[in-house]
Amino acid sequence: MRIVLVGPPGAGKGTQAIRLAGKLSVPHISTGDLFRANISRRTELGKLAKVCMDAGTLVPDELTIAMAKDRMRQPDAENGFLLDGFPRNVSQAEALDELLRAEAIKLDAVLGLEAPEGEVIKRIAGRRVCRSRSAHVFHVAYRPPKKQGVCDVCGGELYQRDDDSEETVRKRLAVYHTQTEPIIEYYKARGLAVTISSLGPVDEVTRRALEALKRREGDGR
Template sequence: MSKNLLLMGLPGAGKGTQAENIVEKYGIPHISTGDIFRAAMKEKTPMGVKAQQYIDKGELVPDDVTCGIVEERLKQADTKNGYLLDGFPRTLEQAKQLEIMGEKLDKKLDAVINIDVDPDILVARLSGRFICKSCGATYHKLYKQPKVEGTCDNCGGHAFYQRSDDEPETVKNRLKVNLEMNTPLVDFYSKLNLLHTVAGDQNITDVTKDINKILTNLD
């Protein structure tokens, strides 16, 4: 049975790792919007050319062009046994268009996996990174502290800094924006009985096991 899947989750929820596991286990392509946008523009597909025109002007690519690029990708032969969407849809309108597209191509979604993690945990995960000023070695408050506190393992330097992207306030704002975007999609897929929520604050192996259980039950 084909596996037409959508993977959802806030930044830091561990989607990348789980996407790799799903793609490897089921042999389906990982369709990440960033990747397919770049590919469509490079190959100058009809929708890729349109997208490039908006990007060159510094404008947001409208939904119909974004959906067109996804449709071009879903028509490719490697999706015949399924696909894993990641980063699309981002809006309710895109979600509705995806339903229409799935119907038209006979590739409707079978399941939406939502990796759910408490935003406070995500702030700790995402804002924990710090960098050695001397050599650029990266560390993490939770996962990778220097062997000797305050001393870089790599060069012995004592000065560290944090990128502005990794500062807690920046991270909180990013999560807030993503949460506001995701909530209507979670409701939409819940009403369609496609939503499967997995607790993402467990260890990675247990998250993988839970996802595998859901996907096995689809057969």
């Protein structure tokens, strides 16, 4: 299957992307991984992306699209892929459509993960990370350390990352609602989008996602 995975920060998209790609035996294509891989290999695309990232600006759509195009042409993606973080807006969705048409490839489904805003904020703002190199992660509500502010594993100091603060999370959600969420409606109009709740145990969300994709595959036929 060829799938796009969409969801707000804190919905568990990264976890589900890896699990679903494994279950479906397709590569997980993450824009973050693409940027890091191209920068590490010092490709021309990577050099251009690094300039943007070092300047603190978004990587332009054309660069993201070029990297995604190159990755989707790799042998392991011949029979399917799971896109995570791309497309991130309607313009990129339209560009992806053009790219796939040019390659005579059909997108099978767009899976949207849904979670109440309050839950998303609670999930992210409650994270605490160990300052040690191992960077163990805890959560004040879901996985609290035995001793407040201290890592159970190495005794290092636990802290809240700047991008995990409630203020920053709300800003990230605003960007998601404005830029990324509209692609779900874009794909719904074409009969490709399905949405599920991302609440509950990780295994349950994965099962829910696989069932939704199976129904979508059946409808597509």
